[in-house]
Amino acid sequence: MIEVKDLTRYYGEKRAIHNVTFDVQKGEILGLLGPNAAGKTTTMRILTCAMPPTSGEAKVAGFDIWTEPMEIKKRIGYLPENPPLYSDLRVTEYLDFVGKIKGIPSNKRKSAISDVIEKAGLNEVTHQVVGSLSKGFKQRVGLAQALLNDPEVLILDEPTVGLDPRQIIEIRELIKNLGGDHTVILSTHILPEVEMTCGRVVIINEGEVVAEDTPENLTRRLKGSERTVLEVGGDKNAALAVINGFGDVLNVEVNNSKSPGRYQIRVETRSDIRSDLAKSLIQKGLALYELRAETYSLEDIFLHLTTKEEVA
Amino acid sequence: MSKTLAIFQKEMKHFFYSPIAYIVIAAFTIIAGIFFYLYLSSFVEAAFMDMIRSQQYRMPPQKFNVNLQLIRPYFWNTALISLFVLPLVTMRLYSEEKKSKTVELLYTSPLTVSQIVLGKFFAGVVFYIVMLVPTMFFMGLLFAYGNPELGPVLSGYLGLILLGSAFISGGLFISSLTENQIIAAIGGFGLALVLWIIGWAANYSGPGLASVLNYLSIINHFEDFAQGVIDTKHVFYYLLFSTFGIYLTMKSVESTRWRAS
Ligand SMILES: Nc1ncnc2c1ncn2[C@@H]1O[C@H](COP(=O)(O)OP(=O)(O)O)[C@@H](O)[C@H]1O
Numbered sequence: 407m408i409e410v411k412d413l414t415r416y417y418g419e420k421r422a423i424h425n426v427t428f429d430v431q432k433g434e435i436l437g438l439l440g441p442n443a444a445g446k447t448t449t450m451r452i453l454t455c456a457m458p459p460t461s462g463e464a465k466v467a468g469f470d471i472w473t474e475p476m477e478i479k480k481r482i483g484y485l486p487e488n489p490p491l492y493s494d495l496r497v498t499e500y501l502d503f504v505g506k507i508k509g510i511p512s513n514k515r516k517s518a519i520s521d522v523i524e525k526a527g528l529n530e531v532t533h534q535v536v537g538s539l540s541k542g543f544k545q546r547v548g549l550a551q552a553l554l555n556d557p558e559v560l561i562l563d564e565p566t567v568g569l570d571p572r573q574i575i576e577i578r579e580l581i582k583n584l585g586g587d588h589t590v591i592l593s594t595h596i597l598p599e600v601e602m603t604c605g606r607v608v609i610i611n612e613g614e615v616v617a618e619d620t621p622e623n624l625t626r627r628l629k630g631s632e633r634t635v636l637e638v639g640g641d642k643n644a645a646l647a648v649i650n651g652f653g654d655v656l657n658v659e660v661n662n663s664k665s666p667g668r669y670q671i672r673v674e675t676r677s678d679i680r681s682d683l684a685k686s687l688i689q690k691g692l693a694l695y696e697l698r699a700e701t702y703s704l705e706d707i708f709l710h711l712t713t714k715e716e717v718a
Numbered sequence: 719m720s721k722t723l724a725i726f727q728k729e730m731k732h733f734f735y736s737p738i739a740y741i742v743i744a745a746f747t748i749i750a751g752i753f754f755y756l757y758l759s760s761f762v763e764a765a766f767m768d769m770i771r772s773q774q775y776r777m778p779p780q781k782f783n784v785n786l787q788l789i790r791p792y793f794w795n796t797a798l799i800s801l802f803v804l805p806l807v808t809m810r811l812y813s814e815e816k817k818s819k820t821v822e823l824l825y826t827s828p829l830t831v832s833q834i835v836l837g838k839f840f841a842g843v844v845f846y847i848v849m850l851v852p853t854m855f856f857m858g859l860l861f862a863y864g865n866p867e868l869g870p871v872l873s874g875y876l877g878l879i880l881l882g883s884a885f886i887s888g889g890l891f892i893s894s895l896t897e898n899q900i901i902a903a904i905g906g907f908g909l910a911l912v913l914w915i916i917g918w919a920a921n922y923s924g925p926g927l928a929s930v931l932n933y934l935s936i937i938n939h940f941e942d943f944a945q946g947v948i949d950t951k952h953v954f955y956y957l958l959f960s961t962f963g964i965y966l967t968m969k970s971v972e973s974t975r976w977r978a979s
């Protein structure tokens with residue numbers, strides 16, 4: 407549905423993005439994750455044909471950004487970083503205007519507007535002037551605007567920025583429900599947001615794509631090793647002997663546990679040894695209070711990638 | 719076409735939802751009214767004095783022509799006032815959208831640059847026509863109490879609309895260059911001043927230069943309209959001016975999109 411190839415964009419001398427390449431499948435929700443100034447907005451503005459790239463190719467909904475921008479614009483919905491609202495218009499007036507410029511014929515406009523009012527939860531404010539709405543409602547009006555032409559592709563630039571936690575949850579739920587019918591690209595610098603809403607992530611840093619995968623795969627990929635955390639009671643040296651008896655142990659770290667007479671041991675191995683480890687420890691008469699795999703969060707991955715460290 | 723109309727309607731709403739529109743209309747009417755009153759009273763006074771004189775000296779009274787001696791200078795003044803009020807109309811036409819980032823909506827919707835620019839231009843023109851409506855009351859007074867010719871009044875209004883359109887295209891261009899309405903307004907005043915000075919300088923310069931300045935002067939082309947003459951040469955000038963202003967606005971929009979901000 408979206409193919410991006412080697413997009414590069416300069417602002418004057420400054421390079422904002424460099425050879426950005428990724429694909430998005432139909433019905434997918436893709437997270438464009440990166441810190442501030444990574445180039446997320448730049449990428450999205452190119453895909454929405456708000457401006458051309460300096461070089462590179464992209465196809466959105468099957469149309470080329472260079473040669474068929476009008477066809478793309480007919481098929482997308484875009485929520486920019488700042489929702490593009492006219493503060494002196496009423497919500498319905500605003501949506502009616504958007505419907506007109508998106509070319510929705512007048513006999514379908516009314517129902518399209520009531521649909522998005524429903525979807526975005528705007529019923530209680532339809533007759534209010536946009537400028538008088540809270541930040542959360544403004545964001546919803548922005549989202550309603552983007553959904554109005556029932557677009558094949560939705561591009562949402564940091565849709566939850568500046569909202570309070572309850573509003574954030576609501577908007578995320580809304581977005582999650584949009585996948586399937588719509589192909590969605592959503593940008594964010596908030597990691598949990600991607601884990602919660604996106605099927606796939608493109609991580610972008612200083613204008614370059616540094617990783618691209620599902621949130622789960624990215625986590626797995628980072629795990630060149632398995633980390634197991636144990637809480638053991640009994641003889642510490644006996645426990646360590648059991649652990650070191652496994653061939654592929656890379657690293658062992660022992661700390662005293664909060665409970666007296668127990669130790670917390672963190673073992674890093676090449677493969678998952680949890681079940682054998684449990685058996686052996688119990689056979690040696692040691693008490694096993696806890697045994698779990700330590701997962702890497704997307705946060706870890708993000709830090710690894712963006713600080714250019716070698717993945718463990 | 720329907721999209722141009724959508725932009726046009728939206729702009730009209732911006733005008734009339736804002737108090738500035740009413741202030742501008744009121745100020746324009748009052749200033750035009752003051753000039754009308756001054757011309758009218760000096761006209762009446764002159765006619766009155768002449769009547770007394772003719773009775774004293776038993777001479778036939780002079781012919782006083784309301785079209786030549788009142789309506790013509792009044793229109794000429796209204797044209798000049800328009801130049802200096804219209805920047806307040808054009809200042810926000812584009813700047814406001816740049817500032818509030820609503821240009822992003824326009825540029826990512828299936829709209830052409832010409833639909834955007836023409837919608838805004840025509841909104842400015844129609845707003846100016848609305849501004850002119852209260853001044854028709856002054857003309858109405860003349861028709862109620864006197865016997866002026868209708869032709870010069872109609873051609874005067876046609877001339878005002880053409881001159882206003884030309885100026886609005888220039889003001890729109892200036893507004894498209896900045897996201898700051900105040901700067902757009904100052905630029906508009908600057909443009910009005912330059913256009914006025916050109917016409918004024920034409921009256922005081924040598925014959926060679928004068929013909930060039932006269933041609934460039936937005937205000938000197940108005941003179942025939944104020945006298946009831948519709949010369950296609952002047953109509954063409956105003957249409958050309960408007961087209962050029964619209965063209966520059968479109969180029970400015972396209973180039974800022976290329977540079978992007
Ligand atoms: N209009 C612009 N003019 C100049 N530089 C810009 C402009 N827009 C963005 N940039 C620069 O390009 C880089 C990427 O910006 P942006 O795409 O907005 O990042 P993000 O959305 O990820 O925060 C930043 O360094 C930013 O300063």
Ligand SMILES: [Mg+2]
Pocket residue numbers: 443446447448487563
């Ligand atoms: Mg951004």
